[in-house]
Amino acid sequence: MxxxxxxxxxxxxxxxxxxxxxxxxxxxxxxxxQSPMPCVLDVPHVRLVTSGRIALGLALRELGVGEGDVVLLPAYHSLSMVPPVLWLKAEPRFYRVDAGANADMEDLTTQCDARVRVLVTTHYFGFPQNLTVLRAFCDQRGIALVEDCAHAFFGAYQGKPLGSYGDYAIASSMKFFPMYEGGVLISARRSLDAIVLVSGGKGFEAKVVLATLERSFSYGRLMGLKAPLVLPLRIKDWLWQRIKVGQATSAPLAPGSSDSDASFDTAWLDKSTSLFARFLLARLxxxxxxxxxxxxxxxxxxxxxxxxxxxxxxxxxxxxxxxxxxxxxxxxxxxxxxxxxxxxxxxxxxxxxxxxxxxxxxxxxxxxxxxxxxxxxxxxxxxxxxxxxxxxxxxxxxxx
Structure with missing residues (x-):
């Protein structure tokens, strides 16, 4: 159209x-x-995890952030950005943005002291921050730069993919692909070999497929598959209700998929994204x-x-x-x-x-x-x- x-x-x-x-x-x-727009998967080192907040927690852990350290976060932010900082017993310190949501460099200079270890910058709604200035700011002060690409799975800045300027970058594949869960941790500067991920299990894999299809059905998509999946979907709902009331197990089958809450379940730190999410990333x-x-x-x-x-x-x-x-x-x-x-x-x-x-x-x-x-x-x-x-x-x- x-x-x-x-x-x-x-x-x-x-x-x-x-x-x-x-x-x-x-x-x-x-x-x-046709040739695709650059994306975070073009960066050399990639780990596919279950959410952007999990990716942020891993990035901060890899940077050695700990008690007494300060992580600079934008004052215009998702609540999900803060819990990974607190998990490591570090202090979140918020810096100003201007009327167009760009980082306020004057305020960043004021906020940056000897305790600051990391600056996190967010590419709001897919529009990049001034990465040349932010990279230079961090290099001059010996602090790490983490790019929050949760809104910017695709895109470039001065010809290079978003995510390639930071020491690490995180992204949210579920915002751009039709999937139930999915996040990305990347780095163009550091190896991610030390991060070893395992499957979330058969229950996780099954729930991701069924939840993705159920959501499609609710909006009138893939209706030819709905009838043969009525029974599996009912079983999924029954199991999910039992889990919620604590009658089956205290461990959830899949991580929460909210973009705006302050939850941070560390049980998913070592889990890889689902096979179904990987299939969609490769095929779409x-x-x-x-x-x-x-x-x-x-x-x-x-x-x-x-x-x-x-x-x-x-x-x-x-x-x-x-x-x-x-x-x-x-x-x-x-x-x-x-x-x-x-x-x-x-x-x-x-x-x-x-x-x-x-x-x-x-x-x-x-x-x-x-x-x-x-x-x-x-x-x-x-x-x-x-x-x-x-x-x-x-x-x-x-x-x-």
Whole structure:
């Protein structure tokens, strides 16, 4: 589908249930043979783990972070970034960002003392930070740089893949691929041979496949497989309920898949991503993923261009960027959020809740971004009807 004109609400009669994240379908396996955009898997040393937060914990452990050390984190952050620091008995220290979510170098200079061991930088929504400046900052002070590529599985900075500038980088494959779990730890500078991963077990492998397919069914994908899997899915649900009430075992079959909570289950530190996730990483066209995400982002951008009371967080979409979501700065964000939720439009308020121990008044930009950025899906598995309907509803919500 090609959108040459902004979408209007009048021609979208149905109310599809739009997936917030990619869901597996037959179209997922469609191959596009053009050269793909660089991605974190292009970096020399790779370990496939179960989540981005697990990857961050491993990176900090490999860097020798421990009690008394300080890890610099952005004040605009996911809650999941902090527990890996606390797990190692280190101190998270938050640095400011500017109005465009770029690291505030002046504040970083002020915050950096002899106890600082690591600086973590986040490529928000897939848009890179100034890695040349950040790399030089760390090298001058003898501290490590960790790139948080949870929003940026694909993309480049000055011709090199995102993730290749840091001592380590972490990514979240489940944000970009239609899978239930998955994270990546990479390094272009250090070997990862000391990190030995094992399978999460047969229960884990089975749950990942069934949960992925069940989610596809709930959005009308792969319906031909639903009937023969009714019994296995019922068994899975029964076992999951028994585990939840503690009647079978205290160990979960799979890690939690929330992007925003503060959980950190160390039982998954030595576990590799599932065989099914590996299969999808190897089989799905990366060119299709990046091309459709960019096209859907541009459709949203064109549809919402010029509307009063809002503007894209990023003015342009550079050729080297593959977006996670479409982030929109909205003046009356609470009211618009309530309207789009009532309409059934999927929406994310990234960093809506910031770490409670952080002084939120220190960084007015982080507070503003957490309250005023509404982000909408632009992933590759949106079909034409879903994308058009979502665009139409956003027009109604923003100019009611």
């Amino acid at each position: 090609t959108h040459k004109e902004p979408v209007t609400p009048s021609s979208i009669p149905l109310h599809p249930d739009v997936p917030l994240a990619p869901v597996l379908s037959l179209d997922s396996f469609r191959q596009i043979t 066209s990366k060119t299709r993923i990046t091309g459709l995400r960019r096209r859907n982002y541009q459709c949203l951008q064109q549809t919402l261009r010029g509307l009063p009371g809002c503007r894209p967080l990023f003015a342009t979409l550079p050729d080297s960027v593959c977006p996670w979501l479409f982030p929109l700065l909205v003046d009356d964000a609470d009211a618009v959020f309530a309207r789009v939720r009532a309409m059934g439009v999927p929406v994310v308020r990234f960093a809506e809740t910031l770490w409670p121990a952080m002084d939120i008044e220190r960084c007015v930009n982080s507070r503003h971004l957490s309250r005023h950025v509404l982000a909408f899906p632009c992933h590759q598995e949106l079909n034409e009807q879903e994308l058009n309907w979502m665009c139409a509803q956003l027009l109604k919500a923003i100019r009611p």
